[in-house]
Amino acid sequence: MTDQYAVVGNPIAHSKSPVIHQLFAEQTHQDLAYKTLLAPLDGFEQVVSDFFNEGGKGLNVTVPFKQNAWHYSQLLTEAAKKAGAVNTLWLNEENLLCGDNTDGVGLVTDLEINQQVLLVNKKILILGAGGAVRGVLEPIITKQPASITIANRTVSKADKLADDFADLMAIEVSNFTELNETFDIIINGTSASLQGDLPPLPDRVIGSQTICYDMMYGAEQTAFNQWAQEKGSQKQIDGLGMLVEQAAAAFHIWREVNPTTKGIIKEIRAGL
Template sequence: MDRYAVIGNPIGHSKSPQIHRLFAEQTGEQMSYEALLAPIDDFAGTLRSFLSDGLGINVTVPFKEQAWALVDQHTSAAQRAGAVNTIQRQADGSLLGDNTDGKGLVRDIQHNAGLSLAGLKILLVGAGGAARGVIQPILAAGPAQLCIVNRTVSKAEALGALFIDLGPVSAAGFQWIEEPVDLIINATSASLAGNLPEISPKLIRPGHTWCYDMMYANEPTPFNRWAAEQGAERCLDGLGMLVEQAAEAFLLWRGVRPETAPVLAALR
């Protein structure tokens, strides 16, 4: 049976084995998928050991940047993201690295939630690796404006400069902008600590602005609770993104794209 896995530290919380098991059942693919705990100081050794016979692996925190440096080839998405979350061992034994996070985010918003990004004013909160991983697919969807907002403005500016050739991207500090936008995407990990990014409530036009937290939990995240209190039209969490990015990885590995709606419903 073809072997696949997700590798990270910690890894026990991962929903990826359940997701890919459901994908395999749905499509009839003969494959196994396991969770692999890598020591912080030996990610490379653990990865190479698995891929000696495993056909593919997903990479999660904190190893996505290390994975980028270890593969032999990058897709354009991985090259732009500077991080790899999906690796395929190819027929000649070389490793292809992809980043499916951004495609998963965009598909969840446009296909699952039904909001086209074309022509929208979008605010991306945060300038770390999670933000970098989704900028290319967001710009490919044709927004009118993508503004990266971050406490350290220079970091947002540096990130925006990497993508300026792809579309209308700009940078700002938390206190610089108060004009309402169409969509706010929280790419910070603030929700994991029960905190909120320091953005103005004036950015939300009640009954119009959508808000998306790339984090997810059993209950609404602090960011989404705050957004709902401000009158946001819709508040979405990152569970759909998780399932959709997994489907993109499955497509790369197996050549078939599973239906995500029943898997997302099962997880909910």
Template sequence: MTEQARYAVVGNPIEHSLSPRIHAAFAEQTGEALVYERLLAPLEGFRDAVERFFAEGGAGLNVTVPFKQQAWEMAGRHEPRAARAGAVNTLWRAADSTLIGDNTDGAGLARDLRVNNGVTLTGARVLVLGAGGAVRGILDPLLAEGPREVVIANRTPARAEELRELFADSGTLVACTFEDLAGPFDVIINGTSASLRGDLPPLPGGLITPETVCYDMMYSQAETAFNAWARQQGAGLRLDGLGMLVEQAAESFLQWRGVRPDTGPVMAMLRPA
């Protein structure tokens, strides 16, 4: 009997994570022999939890809130798309035992938009709401799609400006406050977590046309507050982050196992029509 490689998603809290279902479906689909679990790490004990996992023979970890920055700091080597992100969501050990860190979030977002939903980012005017770690993790892959302009809007302008300076060599970036926004935009991406709490940033009117695509990086079985606002503003296509979650998981699976799963059936399983 083939020994099963052990993987897990580590975070705090973690009981809500869909990742075990996603990776179990990937394993069944591809015939890869693995188990995938949830791992609750103490808020002050992330490093110990990671070291113990790999010492006990673990093959790879996904990392979720609030540990992505600590995972970046732990990694002895970073994949290029993780280097500037300052956050890591995928860990594994190289043959020489070096801990390698990757960030698959941005690739998952870009693929969900482009491949799953037919959204063209090339030449688009894109608005990104928020300037936290989630946004930092998606900027390089987003800019690689060749948008005409990416505007980062944040309540605290200094944080948006910091990201603009960090990624300025990758494309046309503008930093501003929510109040200073001037539309319309082709694509609006909500990178704040406020939507799941029923809150929204103070957004002005005129940002949306019927052709605008609105994407909430958070996922929910119910309509998020951001997507409800987008619907009221007349956005033609409104998406949440479930596709991004599945696609970033597929990117991690590819790094670990060398095979890319078919994400379509998994998304259909998680959210039946």
């Protein structure tokens, strides 16, 4: 029997996950099939329950259901507990629904391994204070940066995030316009870039050595990375590598094998 996997979201037709996981399966000689599942906005739990009751082995979860998956999981990894969101589901030997969040690991792996950008002792600015940022904070903190600043339109949201992670590291907060220093690494965790919008950032946040990372990606350069290039940043990276690396981390949870990602990132990029 071929093992069944899927990604669940709404919308979902655009997802690259089936292609990525099929490439992983071919590369590592795993007998599995991977599809998309469109869940009604009020029917996520039923779709998950039906999938596993029918013998499904594992699910990836994408927007807008990552928090639903967090609440629905019976066992959460430490990473998932802190992230407040789940993107990977499976059943353990006791038939309990387990949830993990591999987004942060995906981001850090892409930066440190694929891009050779080390986070240790770096001054990091993170834009946004929503679920995407919460999901990646702990793995970034574990790399021991010199400082982390979270900037957000609504500073109270950034304050809440800083409080929630204060046991791991003191995090500074700011609104966009009051940022007054230059950072080593800027990570855009807002989705504004996809609409061509940019947070109102002062030019001084970017220096000639600054590396800019947009968690979003597309066929064209994102608006954030375009802005970063115009302002003279050293390097601009989009989130495609993060997408493939978070998928690889999920694949390892399910199959206990590590796919090689570099060629697959190139292949997905060529198909955008």
